[in-house]
Amino acid sequence: MYKICKAEKLAENIYLMDVEAPRVAKHCEPGQFIIVKMNEEGERIPLTICDYDKAAGTITIVFQIVGASTLEMSKMQAGDAFSDFVGPLGQPSEFVHEDIAELKNKKMLFVAGGVGTAPVYPQVKWLHEHGIEADAIVGSKSKDLLILEKEMESVSNLYVTTDDGSYKRKGMVTEVIKDLVQNQGKKYDVVIAIGPMIMMKFVCLLTKELGLPTIVSMNPIMVDGTGMCGACRLTVGAEVKFACVDGPEFDGHLVNFDEALKRQQLYKTDEGRALLKAREGDTHHGGCGNCGGDE
Amino acid sequence: MADVLKKVPVREQDAKERAVNFEEVCYGYDAKEAMEEAERCINCKNAKCIQGCPVAIDIPGFIQKVKEEKFDEAYQVISESSALPAVCGRVCPQESQCEGKCIRGIKGESVSIGKLERFVADQALEKGIRPEPPKERNGRKVAVIGSGPAGLTCAGDLAKMGYDVTIFEALHKAGGVLVYGIPEFRLPKDDVVAIEVDNVRSLGVKIETNVIIGKSTTIDELLEEEGFEAVFIGSGAGLPMFMSIPGENANGVFSANEYLTRNNLMKAFRDDHATPIMRGKKVAVVGGGNVAMDAARTALRLGAEVHIVYRRSEAELPARVEEVHHAKEEGVILDILTNPVAVLTDENDWVRGIRCVRMELGEPDASGRRRPVVIEGSEFEIEVDTVIMSLGTSPNPLISSTTKGLDVNKWKCIVADEEIGKTSKEGVYAGGDAVTGAATVILAMGAGRAGAKGVHEYLSNQ
Numbered sequence: 001m002y003k004i005c006k007a008e009k010l011a012e013n014i015y016l017m018d019v020e021a022p023r024v025a026k027h028c029e030p031g032q033f034i035i036v037k038m039n040e041e042g043e044r045i046p047l048t049i050c051d052y053d054k055a056a057g058t059i060t061i062v063f064q065i066v067g068a069s070t071l072e073m074s075k076m077q078a079g080d081a082f083s084d085f086v087g088p089l090g091q092p093s094e095f096v097h098e099d100i101a102e103l104k105n106k107k108m109l110f111v112a113g114g115v116g117t118a119p120v121y122p123q124v125k126w127l128h129e130h131g132i133e134a135d136a137i138v139g140s141k142s143k144d145l146l147i148l149e150k151e152m153e154s155v156s157n158l159y160v161t162t163d164d165g166s167y168k169r170k171g172m173v174t175e176v177i178k179d180l181v182q183n184q185g186k187k188y189d190v191v192i193a194i195g196p197m198i199m200m201k202f203v204c205l206l207t208k209e210l211g212l213p214t215i216v217s218m219n220p221i222m223v224d225g226t227g228m229c230g231a232c233r234l235t236v237g238a239e240v241k242f243a244c245v246d247g248p249e250f251d252g253h254l255v256n257f258d259e260a261l262k263r264q265q266l267y268k269t270d271e272g273r274a275l276l277k278a279r280e281g282d283t284h285h286g287g288c289g290n291c292g293g294d295e
Numbered sequence: 296m297a298d299v300l301k302k303v304p305v306r307e308q309d310a311k312e313r314a315v316n317f318e319e320v321c322y323g324y325d326a327k328e329a330m331e332e333a334e335r336c337i338n339c340k341n342a343k344c345i346q347g348c349p350v351a352i353d354i355p356g357f358i359q360k361v362k363e364e365k366f367d368e369a370y371q372v373i374s375e376s377s378a379l380p381a382v383c384g385r386v387c388p389q390e391s392q393c394e395g396k397c398i399r400g401i402k403g404e405s406v407s408i409g410k411l412e413r414f415v416a417d418q419a420l421e422k423g424i425r426p427e428p429p430k431e432r433n434g435r436k437v438a439v440i441g442s443g444p445a446g447l448t449c450a451g452d453l454a455k456m457g458y459d460v461t462i463f464e465a466l467h468k469a470g471g472v473l474v475y476g477i478p479e480f481r482l483p484k485d486d487v488v489a490i491e492v493d494n495v496r497s498l499g500v501k502i503e504t505n506v507i508i509g510k511s512t513t514i515d516e517l518l519e520e521e522g523f524e525a526v527f528i529g530s531g532a533g534l535p536m537f538m539s540i541p542g543e544n545a546n547g548v549f550s551a552n553e554y555l556t557r558n559n560l561m562k563a564f565r566d567d568h569a570t571p572i573m574r575g576k577k578v579a580v581v582g583g584g585n586v587a588m589d590a591a592r593t594a595l596r597l598g599a600e601v602h603i604v605y606r607r608s609e610a611e612l613p614a615r616v617e618e619v620h621h622a623k624e625e626g627v628i629l630d631i632l633t634n635p636v637a638v639l640t641d642e643n644d645w646v647r648g649i650r651c652v653r654m655e656l657g658e659p660d661a662s663g664r665r666r667p668v669v670i671e672g673s674e675f676e677i678e679v680d681t682v683i684m685s686l687g688t689s690p691n692p693l694i695s696s697t698t699k700g701l702d703v704n705k706w707k708c709i710v711a712d713e714e715i716g717k718t719s720k721e722g723v724y725a726g727g728d729a730v731t732g733a734a735t736v737i738l739a740m741g742a743g744r745a746g747a748k749g750v751h752e753y754l755s756n757q
Contacts, residue, residue, distance in 0.1 A: 023506060023511040023512055024511060026512075027510065027511060027512065037467055041562075041567055041568045041569060042569050043561065043568075043569040043570040043571075044467075044561070044570070068569065069569050083467070084467040084504070084505050085505060086465070086467070086505040086506075086507060086511070087507075087510065087511065088510055088511070089507070089510060223553055223556050223557060223561070223570075224465075224466060224475075224556060226465050226507055226510075226691065226693065227533065227534045227691050227693070228475075228533070228534065228535070228552055228556070228691070229535065229550060229552045229553035229556050230534065230535045230537070230549075230550040230552065230553055231549070231550075231553045233537075233544060234544075235544060240537065240539075240543075240544065242534065245534075245691075245692075245693070259544055259644070262546060262643065262644040263544065263546060265546065265643075266546045266573070267571040267573075270571040274569070274571075
């Protein structure tokens with residue numbers, strides 16, 4: 001069992017947890033992810049690592065309620081435990097293996113969207129700890145949904161934007177990128193964009209235009225996370241890659257986002273039905289016409 | 296008097312009924328049937344069946360005990376050589392191993408060794424008979440990677456010799472292919488696999504789940520930091536292969552590994568489990584091995600019309616005859632001499648069919664089987680909403696790429712000696728699919744046994 005030592009609500013539908021997993025904490029690096037399973041009947045849920053404490057042997061995860069399983073997970077408290085927690089999975093971010101002196105000359109721009117802020121944080125934090133300051137854009141739908149602002153501010157040169165303008169800048173992250181590059185004359189060697197797939201797609205369309213190499217972190221459907229099932233396959237350039245073992249980070253200009261976006265829809269009907277059932281409990285009969293009810 | 300040339304028939308669940316449930320197909324022998332079948336064994340002095348068994352069970356020895364109604368003693372005889380008799384009695388390809396060598400088979404049907412093994416194991420499981428733990432332990436630590444047939448066998452053998460064995464399993468449940476790959480209707484998980492895994496535990500073997508060697512820790516760390524003196528790698532087959540044809544990433548195309556893992560390990564067929572699975576109406580399974588049969592029969596039970604699409608003829612199907620027979624009985628349709636060239640999709644990128652070509656058999660190829668050749672102009676379409684690719688696997692590089700000095704061959708399989716599983720790295724032994732590429736449960740068990748011998752020799756000489 002993997003004990004939850006801290007459970008916190010960060011924003012509406014977004015939660016943070018510290019989980020005891022010494023083997024994962026000892027080996028994990030920025031860019032990697034874990035798979036968590038609540039109990040015997042639960043599904044294997046892949047989540048990016050938001051932070052880690054090697055001394056305490058804990059991993060911080062951040063997740064958003066998107067289905068019945070994450071809804072159930074959000075109800076777990078400090079002191080509860082997950083039956084399974086495995087990792088670190090995937091390859092660490094490329095820069096982890098680069099020469100620090102060279103990295104210091106590199107201008108990096110991080111672009112985070114929504115819960116994507118969670119996996120961006122350990123990356124900029126790692127760089128900060130190695131004496132490298134990066135720029136970071138965090139985009140959120142609104143002020144209420146903004147997470148980890150203070151944490152991000154302490155380790156990066158931060159630009160916050162909200163879709164509805166309820167806080168700081170107004171507009172999409174792509175507009176901030178344009179502003180920084182075109183109006184403020186900022187130069188970047190690489191952009192690292194993590195967030196909803198649709199956001200990463202549009203960031204890549206823009207950075208391609210601007211001639212900025214871009215790395216994205218893909219979060220497709222997954223089962224085992226060790227390369228065994230192939231559910232997470234993506235087309236990258238002319239090749240089929242498994243996000244779990246080859247990624248999750250890829251050259252964003254080579255990823256076939258349209259295919260990846262469609263593949264993400266595979267179980268949406270099942271997931272939606274399960275979520276409605278979980279939310280409505282005994283009153284769930286499918287009469288609303290939304291999910292069709294149980295067969 | 297029954298016909299002595301024929302096996303005592305085994306009772307099975309009716310094909311129509313079982314095609315819609317996940318209960319076990321074969322009921323196995325009862326005591327009377329088992330004793331009657333045991334009488335057919337002529338107890339050869341030079342028993343060929345033992346030579347045919349990768350773990351060399353004293354087959355005539357245990358069958359004599361069955362004749363005498365000493366079932367518990369029969370179980371002890373089997374246990375000396377096999378940690379997983381209830382599993383092997385169900386999934387071993389006996390027809391090409393022990394039973395294939397049986398003298399009875401020359402004039403009639405061989406003795407039903409597999410069904411007798413299963414009977415003996417099942418009655419022991421029911422009674423709660425556990426294998427005896429070793430009386431003395433030497434306290435020396437050995438790590439086993441993977442809790443599939445190779446790992447369980449190696450761990451069991453080493454524990455019996457007194458070693459302090461820990462198995463590291465990447466998934467959340469122990470059993471490897473026995474839990475994620477082989478379906479419930481061929482190999483019940485709770486009643487058979489879980490109990491035989493527990494039997495290995497009762498020998499003193501510890502199993503740590505959720506540890507991915509190469510990620511959560513490494514072989515070098517196990518040896519240098521965690522106090523293990525030797526390691527056996529039984530990490531299994533690896534990554535699923537696809538055909539590299541257009542449309543293969545459409546929604547509705549799955550690897551057999553994914554489809555079976557969702558259903559077997561994650562129990563997607565049960566409403567009380569959260570993992571989803573696509574319940575197609577018409578499914579094409581591409582491939583002709585045992586895994587293809589398992590995927591096809593699973594799809595059938597989830598309510599689909601199922602076609603096996605295979606490029607050679609029925610005679611070349613690599614699957615066991617019994618599996619093909621069961622699949623056909625249940626209503627799986629064989630589309631032989633057929634090869635997909637593209638997956639067809641609708642406007643939303645969901646599968647709507649496959650485009651295939653017809654094949655004919657030409658001259659024998661390197662494998663000795665007649666090479667399938669495309670018939671020109673034979674393209675046609677099959678309408679399906681789900682495609683399951685069952686084309687084999689390629690080795691997982693997780694361990695080989697993170698272990699210093701561990702050699703792999705040109706197919707990226709770990710290089711290990713067949714007799715004792717010795718690899719290029721000192722103190723590291725390997726066996727099973729990680730070495731040979733995808734094979735059978737019993738061959739992996741044989742390799743696990745060889746690896747245990749190798750580890751024991753290595754540690755004894757230190």
